[in-house]
Amino acid sequence: MSEELTEAGGKTRLYVPGDLGAGMAVALDEGQAHYLLHVLRAKSGNLVSLFNGRDGEWLAEIAQVHKRGVTGVCRKQTQKQAEVPDIWLVFAPVKKTPADYLVQKAAELGASLLQPVFTRRTIVTRINQERMLANAIEAAEQSGRLSVPQVREGVSFDKLLAAWPKERRLYFCDEGGDAKPLADTLRGTTGPAAILTGPEGGFDPAERAALRALPFVTPATLGPRILRADTAALAALTIWQSVAGDWN
């Protein structure tokens, strides 16, 4: 068997949008070809792992290497398709570097969907959806996931709640008031869920009141210290996975 490409931290895994199956040839994109040939110095016959979010993970042999690109041929399925738990992260977008970090970490921590929401105190007015997706793909590749989190367009707070799918419980990280610790609110729960975290300045009082009045919303706290917006999102996802997700 040919040599599998390995890097510090693990084997090389690449996300591809096309179908995967025994003997199928898959064209890799320009960035992936560059990475394989010029960073990892891959050659024909080397093996790389591919996944597409539908067909599991495949060991593919690098079959053609030329100026135009690289083609991989699927040789063996190494994992059947499996989904991450059904947990969305709904978050007020933060500025550039923390935003990259937040998306990467959320993908590693197993979020199934990322939904930016513009609240009254959100300072960031635009999000770069393409960059978010690129960060999510990279993190999915490195984390061993078999799917990439879906990255939604930004939406206003009011539209988010108006269009909310009522069967999905929304855990709202509330800094003030009488909310219970998140782990306590989650214990014993099942079914689709979402975490909602606010911007640096928090939710405004009208937003907090609106959230608390909705039947599908559960307020929850994340301890006695003030967490930055991105820290709160990652801490809440961690607790969800640990109590109601697949870390148990």
Add this chain to the structure above:
Amino acid sequence: MSEELTEAGGKTRLYVPGDLGAGMAVALDEGQAHYLLHVLRAKSGNLVSLFNGRDGEWLAEIAQVHKRGVTGVCRKQTQKQAEVPDIWLVFAPVKKTPADYLVQKAAELGASLLQPVFTRRTIVTRINQERMLANAIEAAEQSGRLSVPQVREGVSFDKLLAAWPKERRLYFCDEGGDAKPLADTLRGTTGPAAILTGPEGGFDPAERAALRALPFVTPATLGPRILRADTAALAALTIWQSVAGDWN
């Protein structure tokens, strides 16, 4: 009463090394003076919160503003001293940007002490302790903590274990094998604890075996996906606070 300085996300809090007490004058350092005068445009009579890790939190009035610096006079104690839970984070250092991030987040998440450890697969060979402390102070100021995490010098893996205080349980985040989920190992525990996370390439087999043979070590897993080194550290601290710390 004079105006309290507020920023997006909360009031202004500054860490000072000197003593705090009713009527005491405290000289702020050059960086703090610059921040107050030129970023927040503070004036004499404005109020700022100070803490030193010993005397609680004090509202101080900016009393002297001149070229040489700024002095604050303690007017009122707003919080009595309180400690974060006794949880250490022992981590293989990572490269620059993730290292900054890790230290900030660990301080927000309430770590009491940060101990870098050089393992066999740790790529980073030097740590900037001064930079780590500066990041820890900034995060402590923003998070509402009344103390700054202690930042230790880096130590080798062997020395760490040889000098380990045996009454402190060490939770070792182990990627492979039969370890239980971290939340399960923590349930019902009390007393001093520490989280140990490895470098990007993980612990080597000899290190894992050495850890598992020690009576003060408990191996634990953080779910089925591969987490980056910094993500693992923050997820483990979050779970500890949620199960055994002060988030409950």
